[in-house]
Amino acid sequence: xxxYVMISKDLLKGTLKTIVLKLLEENExxxxxxxxxxxxxxxxxxxxxxxxxxxxxLHKLESDRLITxxxxxxxxxxxxxxxxxxxxxxxxxxxxxxxIDFVTIMGRVLDTGPSLNLA
Amino acid sequence: xxxLTDREIEILNREIDKQGLTYTQLQKELLDHLCCDIEAxxxxxxxxxxxxxxxxxxxxxxxIQEIQExxxxxxNQKYRMMKKFMYILGSIAPSLLxxxxxxxxxxxxxxxxxIVLGSFLLxxxxxxxxxxxxxxxxRKREKxxxxxxxxxxxxxxxxxITGVLFKIMHWPGAxxxxxxSVLITVAVFIPVLVIQALKDKENQVQSFSILIFILAFMAVxxxxxxxxxxxxxxxxxxxxxxxxxxxxxIIESRNTLLLENVQLEQTKLMAEETDELDHNIQxxxxxxxxxxxxxxxxxxxxxxxxxxxxASYFDIHKSTELVIFGNEISKxxxxxxxxxxxxxxxxxxxxxxxxxxxxIERMLNTGPQDNDxxxxxDYHFRxxxxxxxxxxxxxxxxxxxxxxxxxxxxxxxxHQPQELNx
Numbered sequence: 001x002x003x004y005v006m007i008s009k010d011l012l013k014g015t016l017k018t019i020v021l022k023l024l025e026e027n028e029x030x031x032x033x034x035x036x037x038x039x040x041x042x043x044x045x046x047x048x049x050x051x052x053x054x055x056x057x058l059h060k061l062e063s064d065r066l067i068t069x070x071x072x073x074x075x076x077x078x079x080x081x082x083x084x085x086x087x088x089x090x091x092x093x094x095x096x097x098x099x100i101d102f103v104t105i106m107g108r109v110l111d112t113g114p115s116l117n118l119a
Numbered sequence: 120x121x122x123l124t125d126r127e128i129e130i131l132n133r134e135i136d137k138q139g140l141t142y143t144q145l146q147k148e149l150l151d152h153l154c155c156d157i158e159a160x161x162x163x164x165x166x167x168x169x170x171x172x173x174x175x176x177x178x179x180x181x182x183i184q185e186i187q188e189x190x191x192x193x194x195n196q197k198y199r200m201m202k203k204f205m206y207i208l209g210s211i212a213p214s215l216l217x218x219x220x221x222x223x224x225x226x227x228x229x230x231x232x233x234i235v236l237g238s239f240l241l242x243x244x245x246x247x248x249x250x251x252x253x254x255x256x257x258r259k260r261e262k263x264x265x266x267x268x269x270x271x272x273x274x275x276x277x278x279x280i281t282g283v284l285f286k287i288m289h290w291p292g293a294x295x296x297x298x299x300s301v302l303i304t305v306a307v308f309i310p311v312l313v314i315q316a317l318k319d320k321e322n323q324v325q326s327f328s329i330l331i332f333i334l335a336f337m338a339v340x341x342x343x344x345x346x347x348x349x350x351x352x353x354x355x356x357x358x359x360x361x362x363x364x365x366x367x368x369i370i371e372s373r374n375t376l377l378l379e380n381v382q383l384e385q386t387k388l389m390a391e392e393t394d395e396l397d398h399n400i401q402x403x404x405x406x407x408x409x410x411x412x413x414x415x416x417x418x419x420x421x422x423x424x425x426x427x428x429x430a431s432y433f434d435i436h437k438s439t440e441l442v443i444f445g446n447e448i449s450k451x452x453x454x455x456x457x458x459x460x461x462x463x464x465x466x467x468x469x470x471x472x473x474x475x476x477x478x479i480e481r482m483l484n485t486g487p488q489d490n491d492x493x494x495x496x497d498y499h500f501r502x503x504x505x506x507x508x509x510x511x512x513x514x515x516x517x518x519x520x521x522x523x524x525x526x527x528x529x530x531x532x533x534h535q536p537q538e539l540n541x
Contacts, residue, residue: 032152
């Protein structure tokens with residue numbers, strides 16, 4: 001329900017925060033819809049964030065003071081932009097590094113693991 | 120790029136409103152997200168209404184309420200507040216109880232208010248809040264919540280605290296509540312806890328400790344109920360009661376001698392009345408003794424005198440209340456006793472000179488007792504162990520005999536001065 005499609009949601013769930021932080025690191029400020037579109041674009045539609053996953057994560061990051069938000073009125077509606085805080089910036093770097101480490105290690109494990117017939 | 124009109128935005132806004140969001144921060148964001156979604160679809164050439172229909176389906180699938188719940192859970196707002204509330208209450212409730220207990224010990228006013236308030240906070244507020252926080256904690260750790268455990272726990276705890284409160288305040292129903300809470304604990308709560316401990320391997324130590332504490336607590340509870348009165352206190356009351364009885368007898372024989380000297384109509388009447396009252400009190404004592412346990416028959420001799428050395432089960436409450444206040448089947452003897460005492464008091468007052476009025480009034484006072492104005496019968500015989508009742512009753516006999524002697528002496532001095540002088 002959270003994240004449709006090809007890549008299982010269990011795999012993605014733990015990395016959602018990393019994705020958001022990384023995107024904000026690159027784009028300075030973004031709003032929710034923009035983040036889902038950007039993820040879709042970068043993964044060529046393979047990962048579609050549902051709002052049920054995205055917004056709780058955004059609010060959690062905000063309450064942890066890793067990101068801040070600002071509101072902007074657009075006609076009758078309000079758009080909420082998020083940007084990284086200082087600790088958010090370092091957290092983004094940390095999380096990305098951690099994830100790359102994880103992928104590298106998992107790659108090694110799964111490639112050489114004799115019990116797994118991946119080929 | 121397509122842009123929604125204000126009217127269209129309003130329609131969407133109402134749609135989200137219908138989902139019953141309370142967290143406005145989220146509501147605004149979701150509206151913007153929805154608008155963007157529809158605008159993107161309109162850019163692909165889909166009409167607003169069609170795009171809106173599609174989105175509506177997604178609203179139903181995604182259940183906005185759940186998103187809000189999860190968001191709030193994640194950012195902890197409600198939960199944090201509850202936790203804070205729990206900590207504050209957790210320190211206030213026991214403080215109130217402790218201060219209340221000290222007040223009660225010192226007989227200061229306000230003790231009862233403090234105790235009732237403390238118990239209420241503990242049972243009706245702290246306990247449920249603790250359960251809620253605990254449930255949230257479990258959910259946050261993405262574990263299954265054992266609802267029966269919490270529900271039964273809160274109910275049992277509430278009934279138990281109510282029972283203790285009622286017991287302290289001497290309100291009726293305490294025994295029922297306490298028994299009931301012990302029953303639920305044994306029959307439901309402990310099994311649920313054991314199952315929980317078996318299932319939840321991670322917190323096994325924790326669940327096990329809770330279980331042990333509950334069992335130990337129950338054991339202490341039962342012990343308190345079983346002991347009721349400590350042996351030392353019992354022993355000292357037994358001694359005074361026996362002394363009351365012995366002294367009564369001495370005064371009685373002295374009075375008999377006096378009566379032989381004072382051969383008056385009025386003294387005969389008084390002697391009869393005194394003997395009858397004395398006998399009635401004696402029979403009440405025998406009844407209480409026998410109602411306590413049939414083994415106590417050994418302590419009662421043929422002429423109804425009581426040998427406390429042969430009696431036992433001094434600490435049982437029920438027999439006193441049964442004999443004095445009765446039950447559905449038989450009437451209690453308490454009221455009769457009180458009436459008889461009052462009549463006897465009047466009789467003495469008539470016979471005696473005014474110098475003795477004070478002593479009679481004070482020694483045979485059957486009015487409300489204590490600062491709390493507890494009725495005389497309740498004061499002496501409610502929730503009273505057998506030995507305390509015997510003590511009170513034997514003391515009454517002693518006082519009656521003593522007053523009888525005083526009045527006789529007075530009459531003797533008044534009516535036979537010449538004889539005595541000769």
